[in-house]
Amino acid sequence: MTKRNFNFAAGPAALPTSVLEQAQAELLDWHGKGMSIMEISHRSADYIEVAKQAEQDLRDLLLIPSNYKVLFLQGGASQQFAQIPLNLLAEKQQADYIDTGIWSRKAIDEAKKIANIHVAASGKAYDYFAIPTQDEWQLSKGAAYVHYTSNETIGGVQFDWLPAVADVPLVVDASSDILSRPLDVSKYGVIYAGAQKNIGPSGLVVVIIREDLLGKARTSCPTMLNYQVAAEHDSMFNTPPTFAWYFAGLIFKWLKQQGGLEAIKKINEEKKNVLYTYIDSTEFYINPINPANRSWMNVPFRLIDEKLDKIFLAKAEANGLFNLKGHRSVGGMRASIYNAVTLEAVKALVDFMKTFAKEHG
Ligand SMILES: *Cc1c(COP(=O)(O)O)cnc(C)c1O
Numbered sequence: 143m144t145k146r147n148f149n150f151a152a153g154p155a156a157l158p159t160s161v162l163e164q165a166q167a168e169l170l171d172w173h174g175k176g177m178s179i180m181e182i183s184h185r186s187a188d189y190i191e192v193a194k195q196a197e198q199d200l201r202d203l204l205l206i207p208s209n210y211k212v213l214f215l216q217g218g219a220s221q222q223f224a225q226i227p228l229n230l231l232a233e234k235q236q237a238d239y240i241d242t243g244i245w246s247r248k249a250i251d252e253a254k255k256i257a258n259i260h261v262a263a264s265g266k267a268y269d270y271f272a273i274p275t276q277d278e279w280q281l282s283k284g285a286a287y288v289h290y291t292s293n294e295t296i297g298g299v300q301f302d303w304l305p306a307v308a309d310v311p312l313v314v315d316a317s318s319d320i321l322s323r324p325l326d327v328s329k330y331g332v333i334y335a336g337a338q339k340n341i342g343p344s345g346l347v348v349v350i351i352r353e354d355l356l357g358k359a360r361t362s363c364p365t366m367l368n369y370q371v372a373a374e375h376d377s378m379f380n381t382p383p384t385f386a387w388y389f390a391g392l393i394f395k396w397l398k399q400q401g402g403l404e405a406i407k408k409i410n411e412e413k414k415n416v417l418y419t420y421i422d423s424t425e426f427y428i429n430p431i432n433p434a435n436r437s438w439m440n441v442p443f444r445l446i447d448e449k450l451d452k453i454f455l456a457k458a459e460a461n462g463l464f465n466l467k468g469h470r471s472v473g474g475m476r477a478s479i480y481n482a483v484t485l486e487a488v489k490a491l492v493d494f495m496k497t498f499a500k501e502h503g
Contacts (some may be wrong), residue, residue: 149485151465152295153318154338156482159169161392172473182387193376196391203397206327206350213349213369214377214387217260217315219245219336221348221367223252226313226332228363230355231257238262239284240305243270243294244471249315253289260285271299272432276306278403287311287331293319295339295436296469298429298476300437304329311355319439320348321397322481323407331355339439342390345383377420397481406481410437413479413488420492426499446476451500461494463487 149156151382175188191351208211219359226249226381230416231237237257239250241264260282263274266503269424271502281288288307293300304326305312312333320335332351341444349369356370373377402408418436421427421443429436429443445454451474458466468474479488 147462147464148465148490149482150477150479150487150491152339152469152476152478153336154344155340155478155480156187157342158482161389161396165389165390172309177241179197179388182287184384185380189384192388193378194393195391196387196394198329199391199394199398200327200348203287203321203328203394203403204350209353210327210374211351211353211356211369213351214382214390215349215372216345216383218344218347219315220248220252222315222334223249224256224386225367226287227253227257227259228334228335228367229359229369230311231360232358234258235286236260236282236284237312238281238288239276240279240288240439242273242299242301243292243314243316243365244292244299244469245296246289246291249289249291252488257376262288264389265299266487268432270294270299270428271430271435273299273301273435276303279305280496281307281310287313289313289315291315293317294385295437295440295478296442296472296476298431298437298440298442299435300439302434311352318439318478318480321403321406322410322439322460324403326473337386337390339478342393342464343386346386348390364419409485410438410479413483413485414441416485416488417441417477417479421493422500426503439480440470440476440478442472442474442476444468446503448473453502454498457498458491458494461490463491463494466491 146159169178200212238260241247250259262281263279265272267273283391290305292314300319313332314330316333317336318339321340334347334349337346341348344361351369356373359368369471421429426446429445445451456468466477468476477491
């Protein structure tokens with residue numbers, strides 16, 4: 143068997159071994175066709191079946207109501223930062239944004255190029271170690287939508303509650319926590335997520351949009367960025383990222399086999415508990431995030447002495463634990479523990495951290 147290291151990468155990130163094996167087995171000969179799925183037309187009956195099945199499995203997992211469209215687009219989550227205001231905001235309208243860290247600020251900066259943006263709350267006063275509570279939010283009257291980031295992949299803060307925005311459409315960047323636990327889609331106007339954390343390989347962004355929000359794009363909105371155009375063409379206005387879409391479909395099937403989102407939630411909860419409980423039990427490692435807002439998916443931590451960082455990373459790799467270096471803007475370490483990262487991997491990390499602390503404490 144091929145040796146697989148424990149991979150804590152933030153994105154592109156670990157994929158389940160069994161799914162990689164299936165893609166490998168199908169690579170030269172997909173379903174007896176004598177060619178791979180990425181070598182046939184996206185308009186062929188075979189490919190359309192693959193695409194439709196992927197959408198149906200995602201709908202089953204998230205219990206997506208029938209008045210929502212599911213779009214499989216390109217450009218990543220970052221392109222959505224522009225696409226959302228172009229599609230949802232009329233020229234003079236304003237939108238509210240919640241600033242909880244680096245990704246939400248990128249969304250804000252991009253939207254500001256296009257529209258009037260009001261930052262209704264910010265975690266800045268907490269050094270972004272906590273999410274501003276709903277009573278601190280200053281939502282504006284008549285906002286076209288409220289945008290927030292459910293999990294800040296770099297900062298390691300995550301919403302543990304659902305924002306209340308009355309009948310204003312709620313828009314969420316769920317790139318790094320989609321499919322990690324159940325989500326009530328009906329509470330949202332738009333949910334979007336880049337694929338390379340919990341959905342599959344990069345090159346794909348999934349957009350789940352309530353139908354009444356289609357058809358509101360500005361006349362200046364480029365065709366390729368118009369949600370309604372994408373919806374009318376079943377995300378095939380032009381050639382979609384066929385391999386990434388196919389692979390996402392395999393991931394959705396795998397998630398169903400795991401027992402769906404309630405089952406994966408239990409595993410994710412245990413994984414994050416094992417890691418945070420250990421970090422909190424020692425002075426050697428520090429996670430500064432407000433406990434209620436700690437991310438289940440991305441766990442940043444610092445060593446008591448940053449001079450040990452390099453040795454920590456080298457020894458971790460020698461023990462088969464990879465990609466633990468924190469984001470360059472934050473420093474320290476970060477363990478991303480998405481769906482495909484097993485409890486076994488997290489336990490191996492904690493065992494290593496214990497040994498390292500003993501040797502260097
Ligand atoms: C990774 C990430 C992005 C950017 O995704 P791209 O697909 O690289 O554009 C945006 N938001 C969040 C929360 C992310 O984790």
